[in-house]
Amino acid sequence: MTSARQPATRSYHHGDLREALVRAGFELAGGGGSAAVTLRAATRLAGVSPTAAYRHFSSHEELQFAVGMLALGDLARAIERCQAAAVAADPRDTSRARLVGVGDGYIGFALDSPGAFDIAMFGLFTMVDAAEPASTGDTGRTPYQLLTDAVGSLIAESRLPAAAADPAAITCWSTVHGFATLATRGPLREFPREQLNALGHELVRNLVDGLLTSPPGVSGRAG
Amino acid sequence: MTSARQPATRSYHHGDLREALVRAGFELAGGGGSAAVTLRAATRLAGVSPTAAYRHFSSHEELQFAVGMLALGDLARAIERCQAAAVAADPRDTSRARLVGVGDGYIGFALDSPGAFDIAMFGLFTMVDAAEPASTGDTGRTPYQLLTDAVGSLIAESRLPAAAADPAAITCWSTVHGFATLATRGPLREFPREQLNALGHELVRNLVDGLLTSPPGVSGRAG
DNA sequence: TGTACATCAGTGAACGCGCGTTCACTGATGTAC
């Protein structure tokens, strides 16, 4: 969106090495998670010497972070897709459907792309609501924002008390994140995909309906 | 429990290097999680040459696994302690209290000993219900067994349908595991400990009561 | 009780590996006159 005074100016030597390195890192993550995203491997994949990376990233960590942001954007899009599907399946309750979509998208993305999910967490964990444009989906929202947006509409509809906003978001995130981890790298790892789909599907719906039935944050009974 | 024909036979050269290495590994994990449990660092800490480890472990992975088992045992004991406390706090509903104790213990252990928690997962994830004695608490049960035991008593009391056994265990584990991860290495990392305690406390009780109100596994409404 | 011997826990040097990072450089690109 900056004025394009020069004709795209693409390609000094390589074209756009920064972009190529981030894409290479993303590909590596797909194979072996965040541990596979080394600076040398990325430059190797891009067909360039290791030193070249330092023209675009000041350190290995900066590359990892950039790859994480890219993966976060993919996660956001997966969530947006599931939200659309959930709304289509239950058009009379779009707020609930949008929250369901967050859960479905999160779990589905982890199952489909465990490596990308792993590196996405690298980015997520260092900046929850970073304004990094690369980390947003088609609606311009990060995965975390999509979650808080969905919780926010339930609050706006008085179906969740305002005080429940934070605890509800944390509960949702904890549940789907835990399941994604167990299913991806944990003891559920070798379950057939169909069964994981079914388990995740039910988990998310139980989670959302449980939340609406007895919202957290409103001091429950002592245990 | 084997016949002690020889007087404890302790100490060839070192005493019990295997034990010392596992303890060293555990100490390292306390500092930097599973990644810090290298074979060389463990031997260094034990004051022994790297090669010596190969008298007791066939590979680095075997050492990591042994350390994981030790950490799992600690986790089991943390759970047992929380179960006792929960039962004392609510003696009229011991089954519910025991399940609450699993959650409290799991989260508390992760918050108290993130490194040990990390390496414990290394062991857990490769063998959920291994019969490894090192991985059990004072009652001789592994953490996972303590969870299924607690769910089992609720089923025995007809407060949960038998069909809910597996999904309920998975839901519980997912939720507390996810929270432990977010609180330990995730975006909740820098929250004050007291707040995390409160959040975890409430999360667990909402989880358990939600489970008892609407058990999973009994095909809920479509979403 | 004393000596010869077998066992085997631990040593020390070395291997190859891939990593992140630094250095002085080269050579293609774009710019100024």
Place this chain on the structure above:
DNA sequence: TGTACATCAGTGAACGCGCGTTCACTGATGTAC
């Protein structure tokens, strides 16, 4: 339009690091006679 020059993206060799693992060994322990 053509030449001299500055820029700066990418090179290639090298560094030090810590890792897991192998090798031939040493020397303390326990055992047999």
